[in-house]
Structure formats: structure tokens, C-alpha cells
Amino acid sequence: MHIGLVGCGKKKLNRPAPARDMYQGELFKKAAAYCNKNYDKWFILSAKYGLLDPDTVINPYDETLNDMNPNQVDTWAQEVASNLNGATYHIHAGKEYQQIKHYIKNYTIPVPTVGIGKKLQWYKQQEWPQFYCVLSNRDFLKVKHEGTEIKSPIWKFIEGQENWLTSLVYIKPGTWQTDPAPGHRFIDCGAWSYKNDPKPRWTVDECVGMYNQYARPGDIVTAPDHMVLRNHDAYIEQERCALTTQNAHLFIKKYAKEHIPVAVTHGGITNRIDMTKRYLDMGYKYIAIGGVAGRAGARDYVLQIIDRTCELRKDGYFKIHVLGISALSWLPVYKEYDINSYDGSAMFFSAFTGASYYWLDPENVSGIKKYSVKDLLPEQIPICFCPACVSMRDQGDDPRTMGCNERNMGRAVHNINIYLKAQKTIRDSYKANPINMQMSILPGGVW
Numbered sequence: 001m002h003i004g005l006v007g008c009g010k011k012k013l014n015r016p017a018p019a020r021d022m023y024q025g026e027l028f029k030k031a032a033a034y035c036n037k038n039y040d041k042w043f044i045l046s047a048k049y050g051l052l053d054p055d056t057v058i059n060p061y062d063e064t065l066n067d068m069n070p071n072q073v074d075t076w077a078q079e080v081a082s083n084l085n086g087a088t089y090h091i092h093a094g095k096e097y098q099q100i101k102h103y104i105k106n107y108t109i110p111v112p113t114v115g116i117g118k119k120l121q122w123y124k125q126q127e128w129p130q131f132y133c134v135l136s137n138r139d140f141l142k143v144k145h146e147g148t149e150i151k152s153p154i155w156k157f158i159e160g161q162e163n164w165l166t167s168l169v170y171i172k173p174g175t176w177q178t179d180p181a182p183g184h185r186f187i188d189c190g191a192w193s194y195k196n197d198p199k200p201r202w203t204v205d206e207c208v209g210m211y212n213q214y215a216r217p218g219d220i221v222t223a224p225d226h227m228v229l230r231n232h233d234a235y236i237e238q239e240r241c242a243l244t245t246q247n248a249h250l251f252i253k254k255y256a257k258e259h260i261p262v263a264v265t266h267g268g269i270t271n272r273i274d275m276t277k278r279y280l281d282m283g284y285k286y287i288a289i290g291g292v293a294g295r296a297g298a299r300d301y302v303l304q305i306i307d308r309t310c311e312l313r314k315d316g317y318f319k320i321h322v323l324g325i326s327a328l329s330w331l332p333v334y335k336e337y338d339i340n341s342y343d344g345s346a347m348f349f350s351a352f353t354g355a356s357y358y359w360l361d362p363e364n365v366s367g368i369k370k371y372s373v374k375d376l377l378p379e380q381i382p383i384c385f386c387p388a389c390v391s392m393r394d395q396g397d398d399p400r401t402m403g404c405n406e407r408n409m410g411r412a413v414h415n416i417n418i419y420l421k422a423q424k425t426i427r428d429s430y431k432a433n434p435i436n437m438q439m440s441i442l443p444g445g446v447w
Contacts, residue, residue, distance in 0.1 A: 001086070002218070002260065004035025005100070006043035007093025008052075012060045019044050020054035027116055030123035031092040037317075038283075045097045047076070050369055051083050061174060065096035065121055088217045088258040106258040108218040110184070128427055129334040131326065132186045133158065133164035134296060134345035136304065139170075139234035141413065142406055155181045157218040157388040160420060165343040168202065169193045171214050186220040186343065187211065188323070191227045193265070199243065200224040204250040220286065220321075223251035225264040227291050228271075237267045245275055252282050262321065264290040265309070266274065280312070286319040286340075293324025293344075303333070310337050328366050328419075331426050347419045357381055357400055358418035360425070367422030373400055373411070375423050388413035425428055 009025035020032060023044075023105055032054070035042035044052040048063040065073050073096055081103030088106040091098055093112075099371040101107050112118040140151040147156070155164065162183030167190030194201040202210070202224055211221045224247045226240040248263040255261045265272040265277040265287065276287055289309060292302050302325065309320060319340040322330075326344020334342060350356040359382050361369035371381045383389075392410040399411035 001041070001088070001256065002039045003084075003089050004031075004039040005091050005093060005097075006031045006035055006042060006044050006095040007088055008046045012062065014060055016057055016059050017237035018054065019046070019049075019052045019058050022058055022060070027119055031111075031118060034059075034123055034126060035090070035092060037320075040087075040323050045093050047081065050076070051080050056383045065094075068160070074096075076262045078103055086257075090218065095284070106217040110218075129331070129339045130163050130184075130341040131161075131420075132341060133161050133421065134162040134343055134348060135164055135166040135170065135181065136345065136348065137170050138409060139166075141391065142410055143391055152390075154180065154409075154413050154416075157386070157391060158416050158420070159386065161416070163341070167193070168207065168210050184218065184220075185216065186222075186262075186266075186321070186341070188222040188262075188288075189224045191225050192293070195227045195229060200226050200247070204254060207251070208254045210257070212256050213261060215256075215259050218260065220260045220262055221255060222262045222264055222288065223248040223255075225266065225290060229291075237271065241267045241271045241275060245278055248279055248284070249282055252284060260286060262288050262409055264288040264323070266291045269304055269308055272305060273312070276309055276312055280316070280443050281319060281445040282433055285317070286321065288321040288323050290323045292322065295325070306333070306337050306339065324421075328368070328422055328426050331423065332430055335430060347415040348358050348412045351399075351415050352408045355402060355408075355411075356415065357411055358415040358422075359384075360418060360422055362425065368418065370399075373402055383412055384418075386414055386417040388417065 006028065009023035009028035011025040012022050013024060032042070042054065044054060045053045046062045046424070047065045047068070049058060052058065065076065068076065077099040081100045084100070084104050088108070089104055091101060091107055091109050092111055098109060098113070102241055103251050111122050118254055119257055135154070140153050141157060142150070144150075145151045154341060155161070164181045164183065165186040165188065169190035171187070189200060189207060191200070204224060207224050215221055223244075225244040228237045228240050232240070242381050244264065244266060251263075252261055261284060263282070263284045265274075265275045272289070279287055287309065292305065297301060306322070312318075322334070322339055324343040326342060326346060330342070331338075347358060350370070354370075355371050355374040356370040359369045359371060373381065374426065378398055381400045385398070387411050390398055392407070397407060397410065399414050401407055
């Protein structure tokens with residue numbers, strides 16, 4: 001079970017009220033709304049009342065942990081923690097209230113701890129679908145440090161990204177333990193890598209064991225799934241969907257409770273809806289739409305899948321992730337359908353297979369212009385000052401040129417940085433003109 005803990009606020013009503021209504025500060029309201037939507041339950045951390053159920057009626061008060069000495073805060077934290085057992089707790093509270101972390105086993109602190117403005121900005125960003133940047137089998141840049149070449153993780157060169165997706169096929173012992181990617185992680189089984197095999201590469205027990213080894217509290221982990229390809233006949237489709245469903249049934253009984261389990265749908269629309277219903281009956285609260293990577297151009301088909309899946313929310317809200325479609329033309333669609341998260345690696349692999357160098361282009365509906373470094377001289381391509389490009393130039397290299405794998409890798413990280421900036425442009429455009437952007441959900445829309 002995942003439980004949100006929201007710190008109380010200074011601004012209050014002047015009369016008795018349920019705790020959820022007592023605190024009037026904008027930060028409390030944002031945190032409460034987020035926790036109510038994203039966790040199984042949530043409570044309020046109160047200096048006066050300790051652990052508060054949101055529906056408990058309380059009187060106004062002026063006490064705060066900031067007025068207590070360290071010993072008093074520690075005593076308060078121990079008393080609150082004594083009521084917290086057997087779950088993963090996500091702490092949305094200030095520094096003093098975070099002291100409970102010393103007395104609970106599994107916890108996360110998702111929000112920046114410094115500055116109300118940064119905290120409010122974080123909650124505002126969460127109102128949009130969250131993009132998970134894909135980490136593949138190559139997740140480092142080679143840099144020179146004090147004359148020695150070292151491998152530095154690519155997340156150190158990517159600006160403003162907190163969510164990462166990788167597959168069990170790519171996780172290597174060492175890097176993820178000694179220098180882990182910051183923020184939140186989504187780990188899948190890498191179904192694409194064994195799509196031609198008769199069954200998934202790992203059993204449910206093997207997946208659970210690897211997740212226990214590599215995943216942190218609050219990370220998303222997927223039940224082992226098997227892809228349905230376009231050339232598969234109805235018999236193979238039914239066989240693979242049945243196997244994926246059976247794995248999901250076993251997985252939800254065995255996964256570590258500090259993780260967030262996800263089940264994946266595949267096949268035609270009828271099978272996907274049936275699988276989603278079964279997953280929800282099993283207890284899943286996060287569903288991934290799989291098998292659509294590479295089909296972003298089949299817009300009407302993918303829209304049908306999203307639309308039919310979202311219709312099932314009328315019986316109760318659940319979260320939805322779209323696997324493998326990250327084209328920015330889909331971002332307004334995800335926003336309108338309240339898709340919670342998505343991932344993609346096109347900006348990464350296009351640097352290798354297409355020698356593409358991204359640049360911001362407000363006139364393009366995707367927000368991005370692609371330069372081919374195979375066909376252009378470096379001086380014909382805009383120079384960039386993102387961390388990856390600066391680091392490479394400092395070492396006498398340039399991602400705007402061909403010639404070696406390291407330049408391809410630097411260009412891939414550059415592309416991710418440009419993608420994230422273009423993503424922000426799309427969001428700003430939506431805010432300025434939501435009516436036009438909403439046309440994107442219609443079949444044949446320009447986006």
C-alpha cells in the first residue's frame with residue numbers, strides 16, 4: 001500500500017472543520033489533491049494532533065514543529081511513526097515534519113525540500129502526463145577527469161528530468177547501485193527484446209527477485225508481459241494475451257509492497273479491454289498500454305485504444321501509462337485523456353540510426369527541427385550549450401559531427417535536452433490556447 005503524508009499549514013479556518021478543509025494554504029491544497037489522486041490513502045501530519053485522518057473534525061490551532069526544540073520534534077516523530085506500519089509512505093511536508101523518515105522503513109520524499117515556489121512548481125508539473133526518459137544498454141558518456149577517462153551516467157548531463165524508464169534486460173550490476181539515476185524509476189521486462197520467443201525471458205519469480213534487487217521504494221515495476229505483433233494470427237494473440245494475464249495474476253501476489261505494480265495490455269482492442277478489466281479485478285491501479293511503440297502514425301487506432309481504456313474509469317479511477325509513444329504531437333492528447341505517464345526513446349535512437357541533431361522549432365507542430373549531421377557541415381547546424389554539448393566540446397569533440405560512437409551518444413543526450421525544452425513549449429502553448437490544442441484528440445487532427 002502507498003500512503004501520502006501531507007504536512008499541515010499555517011493558514012487555517014477560524015472555526016472547527018474536517019482536517020482536509022481546515023488548512024487553507026495553496027501548498028497544502030496542492031499536496032492534498034496530489035496525494036488524494038495518486039496514493040491508496042493519505043493523512044495529514046499535524047504538530048498538535050499528530051497523524052490526522054483528513055475527515056477528522058478539528059479546531060483551529062497555532063502550534064508548529066518550527067517552534068519545538070530538536071528533542072520535542074524527535075518525540076513527535078516517534079509518536080507519529082508508531083502509527084505507521086506495513087506501507088510505503090510518500091512524505092509531502094517540510095523539513096521538520098520529514099523527521100518521521102528516521103522511524104519508518106519505506107518512504108520517499110518526492111517534492112523539492114527547498115522553497116515554496118519550487119514545491120508549487122513541482123505540483124504544477126505533475127498536472128501534466130509525466131515523461132519517463134528511456135535508459136538503454138548504453139547509459140553513460142565518457143569524460144576526462146584529472147586526465148583519466150571515466151564513464152559518467154547520462155542523467156548527469158540531462159537538465160530537469162526526474163523520471164527514468166529502463167528494462168531488466170539493460171540493468172547492469174554496479175551503476176544503478178553506486179550512482180543511481182535521481183528521481184522516480186519505471187522498470188519493465190523489455191518485452192521487445194524477446195518478442196520472437198515463445199514465452200517471456202523471465203518467470204514471475206525471477207522478475208520479482210530482480211525488482212527486489214534493483215528497484216527502490218516507490219518505483220514502478222511491471223508484470224512480465226509478451227507482445228502481440230501485427231503479423232500474429234488470432235490464435236497466437238489469444239495465447240500471448242492469456243499468458244500475460246496469468247503472469248499479472250501471479251505477479252500482484254508476489255511483488256514487494258514498497259513498489260508500484262503495473263500490468264500491460266496487448267493485442268486488439270477487445271483483448272485490451274478484457275485484460276484491463278481483469279487487471280482491475282486483480283487489484284492493479286496502474287495499467288500500461290503496450291505494443292504501440294512504432295505505431296504513433298496509426299493515430300486513429302491508438303486513439304481508439306486510449307479512448308476505450310479511459311472509458312473504464314467510469315467505474316473507478318486508475319492510472320494509465322503509454323509505452324513507447326513520446327512524439328510531442330501526442331502530448332495534448334495525453335493531457336486531454338488524463339494519461340498519467342508515457343515514455344519513448346526516439347530522440348535517443350534517431351541520433352544513432354538517423355544521425356539526427358535536434359533543435360527547437362516553434363513553427364513546427366512537433367516543436368523540433370532535425371538536422372542531419374551526415375549531410376551538413378557543423379557550421380550549418382546550431383551550436384548548443386546544454387551540459388552534454390559543453391562537456392564534449394571541452395574534450396575537443398562535437399556532437400554535430402560524425403565519426404565515432406561517442407559523438408552519437410553525446411548527440412543522443414543533446415536530443416533529449418532539446419526534447420524536454422520542446423515539451424515545455426507545447427505545455428505553454430496549451431495553456432495559452434487550450435481550445436486549439438484540444439482539436440488534437442480528434443481523428444485526423446493536425447497535431
